[in-house]
Amino acid sequence: MAMDVLRPPAGFRIDHAVLSTYSLDLDVLLALPLAVLAHSDRGVDELMEEPLLLLEALREAGERVHVFVDESGIAIPHTNRALYSLLETSVHPVRSVNGGTFHPKVWVVRFVSDDAPPRFRVAIASRNLTFDRSWDVALVSENAADEQRPVEASADLARFLNTLPELTAQTLDVQRIDVVRALAEDVARTSFPAPQGFRGPIRFHGLGLEDGADTPWQLERKGNGLLAIAPFLSATTLDQLVRLSRPPRTLISRREALDALPPRHREAWDSILVLSESALDEPDDRQTERHSDLHAKLIALEHGHQVTWYVGSANLTHAAFTGRNVEVVAAITGPKGRPGSDKGSGIERFVESGFPRLCEAYRPGEPATEDPKIAAARERLDTARQRLVKGDLRVVCRPEGKAWTWMLEGSVALPEGVSVSAWPVSVNEDHARPLELPLAWPLPMSRLTAFVAFRVEADAAIDDVRMALKLPASGIPDSRVAQVLRTLIDSPQRFLQFLRALLGGLDSMPDWAMGNGGGSWQRHQSDGLDNAPLLEDLVRAASRDPQRLEPLQRLIEDLRATSEGPSIVPDDLYEMWRTIYAAVHHDLDQATPRDSAETTGTSNATT
Template identity: 50%
Template sequence: MLAPDARTVAVDLLRPPPEHTLDRVVLTTYSLDLETLLALPFAVLTHSDGGLEEMLADPLTLLTALRQSGEKVQVFVDEGAIAIPAGARPLYAMLEASVHPVRAPHGGAFHPKVWVARFLDPAGAPVLRVAVLSRNLTFDRCWDIALATDGAPRGKQRSAASRGLGELLRSLPRVSTQGVSEQLTADLLALADEAERTNFASPAGFDGAVHFHPLGLGPRRRKPWQPRDDGGRLLAIAPFANKTALDVLTAITAADRTLVSRQETLDDLPNGALDAWQSVLVLADAAAEEPEDGTGPRPSGLHAKAIAIEHGWDVTWFVGSANLTAAAFTGTNVEMMVSLTGKKSRREAGGIDRFMEDGFMAICKPYVPSKPLLDELAKAAHASLEVTRKALAAAPLRVVCAAGSQDSWTWTVVGDFVPPPGIEVETWPITLGEDQARQLVSPSIWIVPLPRLTAFVAFKLSCTVAGGDDVRITLKLPTEGMPDGRVAHVLRSLIDSPERFLRFLRALLGGLEGLTELPAGDGSGTGGSWWVEGLGGETLLEDLVRAASRDPSRLTPIRNLIADLRATEEGRLIVPDALYEIWTVVDQALTTQEAA
């Protein structure tokens, strides 16, 4: 777990154990890249470790993954920290029901990075996997740390170690800014109950269960969080730090303290803030270089958060989302840290010396103060942009849609928001390119085709007084007038012929691997008898019956897809009547079987 050269692919955390299926997963994150969320179900279901463009090259393949994952993936993200995606894709409409903006109760950031996956064995018994990370749900290349552990609920007895995980899950409906459905609320409460009845085993070399420490969910703390109240040695690693948290940590030990952070963070600390630290380090330049073995780009930059405290013969590690800042330690932010304890003598647990000598020291170098990169004017501009970002995220904005002529719709951002002097705000729907951006005024109106309607709205905040980077975010806004059949139109924009529909149907029946075995088709079908003559359509009934008998759940996404497409006149050309009649026979038989 603690070896710096160990690599964990994030999607591995969601792949089921042998003979298990993924039932649902809840993800919490501070920041979110929507293209990462698009690629995640694809990578999990196809076991693909390819890059984003490879994943998105065939929208039918991606759409299959999204349809198969359905409502299984739910993401809770800080309301003002969704990134503007690089591509303007109608497929983002498929994510809207899964993305839930949340707000920290005490005015800080919603900052935990916790993944809770529920798997089912063939008998329906659940297994939970929890991953507590320092990484957000993005394609970041920084050095991060993750702890993953599995466990099964046992009886009715609650685990004191897991109580904090249940607390986080139970809080999610409450901190959601737009509310969640009754069904999702019930699912979260049930998942919290199972988590609280599960002891999650520590990794090899550590003793007992993993303990979960949520911060910022209850009443504001009167004093900062203290990981422990005693210790002989201390190692603290985080990209961000300030004097408040550093003073808390130095009070734990009398001497022998090591701090690892970013150069710019350390440069910005007040005089004397580092006097109590015997060793202060930053990442060495070599840590960001390309590897010689051709395995691809190495991580660049520090993003891991960890605290190690040696006490007696033992060492306790705290890992998770909390930086060494007042916002994290005092409960202004919502955070999640986990702790695990083991003997310093064990190689797997690792005392501080062993951890540093086993490779971490090789990617570090002593900190040497340098001139801050940002001058005071740029810092003031950055602070003003951050204040504007938070105000914008909390502003009463909404999207109003109205049908126009033919397939065109008006998509309008309305609501009151006036940026402070010196700040400009541009906005546009994320399903259009940034060349469609315009100044935020109320109302701001675009004319778009129906498949481009979206609840995701891009904003670019710029400071006109001083230089510095723009702040770019996506907000998921409440909507009015969004048509019920919008998803069907998005589907039709991708599945625009009987040929492509049959290819997609066979992928749903045979699994995603079936997509690689089918010709792409030229999209020239007209809806006659092509589906019978092409791609082996004569065996379609047999395939449907086989899927229904072996795994009826595979027909659920097909039922949803056909209903979506048959809801429109154009969709009925893609799913011809003859094909629909075959499906109806199978569906009726399946419904009778389920009722029995």
């Protein structure tokens, strides 16, 4: 789903994307830009075979893609990569205003074109930004903005976007706040059509966006047939749904969640299902660390000849329905269809669609009982996790001669009976140290990072808590990105590969990633340092988009300033670059804004 949602329509390109998630795997975010650009479903390790392409995709995605994640929801990566540092500008930890979790799975993307008005795509899903292989559900829609008036059905989606900057644990810079709020303004004027078979636009519901919200969210009407699916349940929310509906009622959930319910709260349901063992099997032994279980959240309520489906992030729990958590739900309504008909969108059609065939009837088991010592240890682990998240922790980096010292400073009060280890995610877990602040690691500049991994263990036979936090960081030099570049660009040939791809921009990179020909920048290394193709690329970039030369100027000067620089950027190439850059820079300085715009437009029309 992730790749399809971000993939632009024909003739369009991504302008900005705002993604929200409860949990985040950094490798998913690392793979996302290149996988989308290259139209590839390859894994991260395969994508890393094109590190220079990935690097530029990440640099540009840092300005275009904004991920808002629950501040305790970042997973510790399985590998240590210097490239994780390039994700920091895209990742924004957030917290619920009412003490719960930040739980929405919302993607909003703005696509632009030179020949058409912007288009907006929204996805409301139950899936997080992880590699989990769970059963999930998503609703995706796309449209252009209506410039005439706000759309009532989209008001809550716009309100959610407007609220995001206020929820961040660390203050966003003004530029990113402006991007998010401009997107909210556009969304407020966009009507997102429901899928075929439904009527009217999608209606969005934002929960937990206001401080102190404790009034239970109510479905829009009562009904006479109900389907509810969620992995997590609470008795109060199930009873609320039962009061809104008459039989038949069907509930699909996880076995352990159903076992935990008192029997009387299951009696009102005519059918209770769980996924069968075959649906939970792992077909690939290499995927055993990834979850495979029910994770979809949806409600279908039939009323008269209509049915309304609610899709989103909200579990059937008290925290979700009372606004303790931040959630977003989308509602669509259509005809339910007649019994036996192949038309309509009712619950019967869903039952016939095949998913319930992956299920089996729930048979009550014994509620899980937990040893009091284990329960107490679990509580201590959760307390320690919360205190780490809310604690006064920060990253400080200081130069020490030619090396750097990465330090974790601050204070946090941990409960007794737990031990905590920490390490920067850019190094192996073998380098973890007990959390006795301050902690220090000697690191090269390319490994400096604001992402810190924590392992919390209890003095009991219970799984440890593992998470990564993005902490406030100071002392990280702006040249860190260039240092990461130096670890990847170690020869003139690799420099030219990167330079030609960079000149083409993100829209030109997929061919290179997929190994296709086309374009003078696509040259084999055996071409050596032939400057003619590169000169052609530089002139083309200078005429079409002279601002694209600015990052090249910073890169080349930064590389030349190092001892190995002249061997990576040879003198003849450097002199050619200086001549072109000086000429373009002179023209930009001499042109008025109107002249510059007209010149660029003429170049675009004639190139």
